[in-house]
Amino acid sequence: MGQAIDWAVNEWKVDIISMSFGFTSNRKELEDAVKRAANDDVLMFAAASNHGDNRGYRAYPARDRNVFCIHSTDWQGNRSKFNPRYERGDDNFSTLGENVRSAWTGNGERSLSGTSVATPIAAAFAALVLEFVRQPEIPGQMQIPHLDRLETYTGMRAVFRLLRGADESFVYLAPWKLLSTDYPRISPTSGGNPDPLAEIREARDYHRGKIRDALWKEFH
Amino acid sequence: MGREERNQKRVKIAILDTGINAKNPLVTSAIAAKRIKKMKSFVPGADDHEDVSGHGTHAAMLINKVAPEAEIYVARVFEDSTTVTDQYIRAVRESDHVIGHGRC
Numbered sequence: 001m002g003q004a005i006d007w008a009v010n011e012w013k014v015d016i017i018s019m020s021f022g023f024t025s026n027r028k029e030l031e032d033a034v035k036r037a038a039n040d041d042v043l044m045f046a047a048a049s050n051h052g053d054n055r056g057y058r059a060y061p062a063r064d065r066n067v068f069c070i071h072s073t074d075w076q077g078n079r080s081k082f083n084p085r086y087e088r089g090d091d092n093f094s095t096l097g098e099n100v101r102s103a104w105t106g107n108g109e110r111s112l113s114g115t116s117v118a119t120p121i122a123a124a125f126a127a128l129v130l131e132f133v134r135q136p137e138i139p140g141q142m143q144i145p146h147l148d149r150l151e152t153y154t155g156m157r158a159v160f161r162l163l164r165g166a167d168e169s170f171v172y173l174a175p176w177k178l179l180s181t182d183y184p185r186i187s188p189t190s191g192g193n194p195d196p197l198a199e200i201r202e203a204r205d206y207h208r209g210k211i212r213d214a215l216w217k218e219f220h
Numbered sequence: 221m222g223r224e225e226r227n228q229k230r231v232k233i234a235i236l237d238t239g240i241n242a243k244n245p246l247v248t249s250a251i252a253a254k255r256i257k258k259m260k261s262f263v264p265g266a267d268d269h270e271d272v273s274g275h276g277t278h279a280a281m282l283i284n285k286v287a288p289e290a291e292i293y294v295a296r297v298f299e300d301s302t303t304v305t306d307q308y309i310r311a312v313r314e315s316d317h318v319i320g321h322g323r324c
Contacts, residue, residue, distance in 0.1 A: 001236070001262070001297050003262050004234075004236050004260075004262040004295040004297045005236070007260065007262070007295065008234035008236070008293060008295060012232060012234060012257075012258060012293045013232065014232040014233060014234040014293055015231050015232050015233065016231065016232070016233040016234070017233070017234045017235075017236065018233060018234070018235045018236070018237075018279065018283065019236045019237075020235075020236075020237050020275065020279050021236070021237070021297075021298070100282065102277075102278040102279070102281045102282045102285065103241070103244050103246040103247055103277045103278060103280075103281040104241070104244070104274040104277060104278055105241050105244070105271060105272065105273070105274040105277065106241075106244065107243075107244055107245055108244075109246070110274060110278065112278055116275070116279070117278070117279070117282070119279070120235060120279040120280070120282045120283045120286075121282060121283075121286055123233055123235075123283060124233070124282070124283045124285075124286035124287035124290065125286065125287075127231040127233055127283075127286075127287040127290040128286070128287055130231045131230075131231050131287070131289055131290070134231070175286070
């Protein structure tokens with residue numbers, strides 16, 4: 001397992017690793033590989049657990065401080081019954097993990113539930129955030145200090161925390177809430193020579209601003 | 221790899237699971253579109269990345285669905301979800317017990 005992580009980091013040079021599994025006890029080999037990946041600014045996501053039998057504690061590597069421990073919710077962000085207990089004071093990042101259809105063996109698709117389903121979704125969400133900030137620059141767009149830290153656990157966590165809602169016991173990761181097309185427009189289209197990029201820049205800067213503020217608060 | 225290098229390219233995600241079913245037409249399309257970039261087995265004694273469980277395929281294609289521009293790298297670290305416990309115990313130590321991959 002550690003070998004796979006090292007390969008992904010060093011040979012494939014990935015930005016993100018998704019691990020839909022967990023063990024009850026730590027494995028040094030795995031722990032060391034996780035540490036190396038974290039040092040190389042690779043974001044890691046792992047399933048909190050699949051047993052809703054109130055074992056209480058989380059699986060490893062999900063409980064590693066450098067790994068995003070992902071829990072499951074239904075489509076509306078209600079926590080799934082099979083999650084391990086949410087830890088008080090923890091982010092308890094959660095995303096859709098119930099009745100999710102995707103490809104299977106054979107030719108078809110199948111519907112599955114579990115924190116091991118929520119995990120790749122959360123990983124993909126982080127990819128969307130990275131893709132957003134990596135878009136080719138528009139002249140005059142807002143700069144983001146500490147942008148490089150977005151590739152660290154602490155940086156991405158700061159952005160994920162923007163989604164914290166009224167229920168502070170967990171954070172429901174919903175990409176459409178972070179990068180939505182519904183944002184307050186401030187510049188009316190005026191006559192004269194409207195800058196064709198103005199609207200795009202404004203939309204982008206609105207979201208870049210949120211990311212900038214989150215990273216600033218964390219790293220400045 | 222330097223950060224500048226990483227930023228020029230597509231976001232890359234590795235999935236560590238039961239491999240991928242490269243015969244599924246949905247997967248074949250993703251491979252042809254160069255979204256599934258590499259597939260490799262790390263299972264002792266199994267060279268092949270082919271998914272016999274379904275789990276890994278399900279997860280990889282989910283990533284593809286949510287992040288269609290990302291490049292996916294498939295690492296097969298389990299042979300299938302039902303033998304995970306036996307394999308890992310055989311590979312490491314008897315006291316270990318896998319609790320992931322439950323009923324899915």
